[in-house]
Amino acid sequence: MSPLVVRPESPQDGPRIERLLDESFGQDRQARGVYALRAPDRHIPGLAYVGVDTTGQVQGTLRFWPLQVNGQNNDQAGDPAAVLLGPIAIAKAHQGKGYAAILIQRGLSDAAAFGYGLCFLVTDTPQVYRRYAFTNAQSRFALPVDLGPKKSFLLMELKRGALSLWPDGAVLGAVA
Numbered sequence: 001m002s003p004l005v006v007r008p009e010s011p012q013d014g015p016r017i018e019r020l021l022d023e024s025f026g027q028d029r030q031a032r033g034v035y036a037l038r039a040p041d042r043h044i045p046g047l048a049y050v051g052v053d054t055t056g057q058v059q060g061t062l063r064f065w066p067l068q069v070n071g072q073n074n075d076q077a078g079d080p081a082a083v084l085l086g087p088i089a090i091a092k093a094h095q096g097k098g099y100a101a102i103l104i105q106r107g108l109s110d111a112a113a114f115g116y117g118l119c120f121l122v123t124d125t126p127q128v129y130r131r132y133a134f135t136n137a138q139s140r141f142a143l144p145v146d147l148g149p150k151k152s153f154l155l156m157e158l159k160r161g162a163l164s165l166w167p168d169g170a171v172l173g174a175v176a
């Protein structure tokens with residue numbers, strides 16, 4: 001299997017990314033609760049990556065979405081408050097080779113460089129994220145939707161001290 005090259009997403013990747021996400025999560029994926037945190041077409045262009053094979057075909061995708069905390073896009077320091085990591089998907093033939101790890105590392109590093117304070121994610125495979133400093137967000141932040149019992153709701157600080165800027169029970173929302 002040829003290796004994948006990671007590069008920033010470009011507008012022409014959109015249709016292939018949608019197909020890959022449908023294959024990975026099902027065509028009904030947009031009914032999932034986490035989509036309440038993703039305003040349509042509002043993912044962050046500078047935090048969107050693809051893995052492409054030697055023919056240029058997209059075989060992996062990672063996007064991030066901006067989040068509001070308690071209705072605010074920015075924290076007290078004026079930095080963007082938070083991002084939602086995902087969806088992430090790697091085509092079946094390319095799984096288990098470390099590509100998700102490469103995409104996640106790149107995305108978290110770029111999000112921190114952009115000044116985002118917190119990164120959240122919702123997953124049923126928390127093992128994929130265990131190498132990063134994610135902790136349980138359930139006890140600290142509230143969501144506008146019920147995610148169901150099987151989902152892990154996780155967070156990590158991208159900016160030191162960002163967690164202390166928000167009160168317990170602060171509510172996350174999509175940036176429309």
Ligand SMILES: CC(C)(COP(=O)(O)OP(=O)(O)OC[C@H]1O[C@@H](n2cnc3c(N)ncnc32)[C@H](O)[C@@H]1OP(=O)(O)O)[C@@H](O)C(=O)NCCC(=O)NCCS
Nearest residue numbers: 024088089090095096097098099100101123124125127128
């Ligand atoms: C989950 C997914 C993105 C992982 O991609 P990948 O490129 O195969 O992952 P990597 O090879 O980079 O593995 C990263 C780590 O996650 C672990 N991992 C990967 N897939 C896993 C799974 N389904 N369950 C548990 N752990 C998993 C790996 O063992 C590895 O951990 P390690 O380095 O400690 O051994 C891919 O399987 C996929 O697209 N699945 C369908 C869509 C999906 O479930 N997306 C994630 C939703 S949050």
